[in-house]
Amino acid sequence: MIVSPKIRGFICTTAHPDGCAAHVQEQIDYVKSKPKLENGPKNVLVIGASTGYGLASRIVPAFASGANTLGLFFEKPGSEKRTGSAGWYNSAAFEKAATAEGLFAKSLNGDAFSHEMKAQAVDIIKNEMGGKIDLVVYSLASPRRTDPDTGEVYKSVLKTTGGDYTNKTLNTDKGEVEEVTIGAATPEEIEHTIKVMGGEDWELWMNALSDAGVLADGVKTVAYSYIGPELTWPIYTDGTIGQAKKDLEKSCAQLNEKLSSLNGEAYVSVNKALVTQASSAIPVVPLYISILYKEMKEKGLHEGCIEQIERLFADRLYSGDAKLDEAGRIRIDDWEMRDDIQSAVAEKWKTVSNENFSEIADFQGYQDEFLKLFGFGLEGVNYEADTDPATGVPSIA
Ligand code: NAD
Numbered sequence: 231m232i233v234s235p236k237i238r239g240f241i242c243t244t245a246h247p248d249g250c251a252a253h254v255q256e257q258i259d260y261v262k263s264k265p266k267l268e269n270g271p272k273n274v275l276v277i278g279a280s281t282g283y284g285l286a287s288r289i290v291p292a293f294a295s296g297a298n299t300l301g302l303f304f305e306k307p308g309s310e311k312r313t314g315s316a317g318w319y320n321s322a323a324f325e326k327a328a329t330a331e332g333l334f335a336k337s338l339n340g341d342a343f344s345h346e347m348k349a350q351a352v353d354i355i356k357n358e359m360g361g362k363i364d365l366v367v368y369s370l371a372s373p374r375r376t377d378p379d380t381g382e383v384y385k386s387v388l389k390t391t392g393g394d395y396t397n398k399t400l401n402t403d404k405g406e407v408e409e410v411t412i413g414a415a416t417p418e419e420i421e422h423t424i425k426v427m428g429g430e431d432w433e434l435w436m437n438a439l440s441d442a443g444v445l446a447d448g449v450k451t452v453a454y455s456y457i458g459p460e461l462t463w464p465i466y467t468d469g470t471i472g473q474a475k476k477d478l479e480k481s482c483a484q485l486n487e488k489l490s491s492l493n494g495e496a497y498v499s500v501n502k503a504l505v506t507q508a509s510s511a512i513p514v515v516p517l518y519i520s521i522l523y524k525e526m527k528e529k530g531l532h533e534g535c536i537e538q539i540e541r542l543f544a545d546r547l548y549s550g551d552a553k554l555d556e557a558g559r560i561r562i563d564d565w566e567m568r569d570d571i572q573s574a575v576a577e578k579w580k581t582v583s584n585e586n587f588s589e590i591a592d593f594q595g596y597q598d599e600f601l602k603l604f605g606f607g608l609e610g611v612n613y614e615a616d617t618d619p620a621t622g623v624p625s626i627a
Pocket of ligand 1: 284371
């Protein structure tokens with residue numbers, strides 16, 4: 231079939247197998263262009279490994295440090311009639327490239343919140359990865375979670391924790407600046423969002439791995455967070471998702487205590503706002519990202535997921551100095567949060583409207599990156615060619 235983008239709101243329901251492979255290769259090439267990691271990890275588990283920050287967190291240790299990787303995700307396989315999800319094809323392409331270099335690379339496709347997936351991961355680490363892992367990356371972005379003990383389903387919401395909040399937003403379908411009002415969450419919605427996106431499951435993972443004896447001495451674990459500028463605080467940092475991220479920080483402190491007997495370390499890394507499947511669903515944020523991209527590109531500071539994660543590993547996690555902030559977090563959002571960038575974005579935010587949007591924001595860059603997430607718009611890919619959506623299959627354990 232000819233695979234072309236089918237966009238519905240803020241998602242694309244198709245993905246191109248060859249385009250996704252080209253996107254993964256672009257990221258591998260970037261990592262290979264950088265110096266190898268001294269003392270990098272050798273056996274890595276990435277939870278949420280198929281797209282966005284998690285995929286980059288699988289590519290960096292593999293190609294900068296020669297690491298074996300086990301990747302876990304929730305993706306849809308392709309069939310003769312329908313394309314699979316981008317993360318499915320990304321993972322197949324990653325595995326092909328990693329195994330070609332003699333690296334172990336296997337994947338698990340299923341619900342990371344379940345006991346079963348944790349048990350399966352432990353089995354693979356024990357039987358196929360030499361018994362111990364030295365890095366666990368937790369990079370899940372999920373709208374719901376089934377509690378593995380009670381079976382209760384929790385849904386996360388993107389709402390404020392105060393009153394209504396009105397601001398500008400980008401209608402990414404139409405490319406128009408609009409106003410949006412986001413309502414306040416109920417206490418129950420806040421609690422549910424914390425259940426889904428907070429630290430409980432990260433701790434459950436680390437407990438399961440520790441109880442099974444598969445964590446190496448000196449193991450590190452990292453989970454990702456976001457803070458951003460004040461203009462997005464009502465919907466992000468002070469909103470329901472921000473409450474979940476605060477919970478992640480509490481879990482990080484618990485994990486640091488727990489891992490001390492193994493000389494291990496747990497980190498929360500605050501990353502830059504980037505176009506990913508998860509972030510495009512957040513109101514206000516895509517408009518902020520479009521303005522931010524323009525500003526950061528003009529100053530030569532723009533980074534995508536792979537550049538962020540390469541810098542996170544090289545300059546923080548494996549540099550001997552993680553350069554933590556006053557709250558004990560890694561700040562790889564440092565360039566985004568620079569005063570000159572933030573004051574320029576804030577100025578533009580005041581005046582941005584439909585009339586001046588294309589001059590003061592990088593909507594083209596936003597759209598190009600959004601399409602790239604699904605394997606569209608990559609150089610060297612023949613989008614006119616008949617493509618079999620059932621090809622490109624990761625080795626699911
Ligand atoms: P993403 O949507 O690209 O990736 C999410 C990953 O989670 C995918 O691999 C998906 O398959 C997996 N997943 C979702 N539900 C799952 C489940 N039940 N079981 C197994 N796997 C599941 O998201 P992203 O933007 O890369 O976000 C990753 C983390 O980074 C999140 O914690 C997010 O808050 C954080 N973060 C994102 C940004 C940003 O701007 N995108 C900025 C800072 C921090």
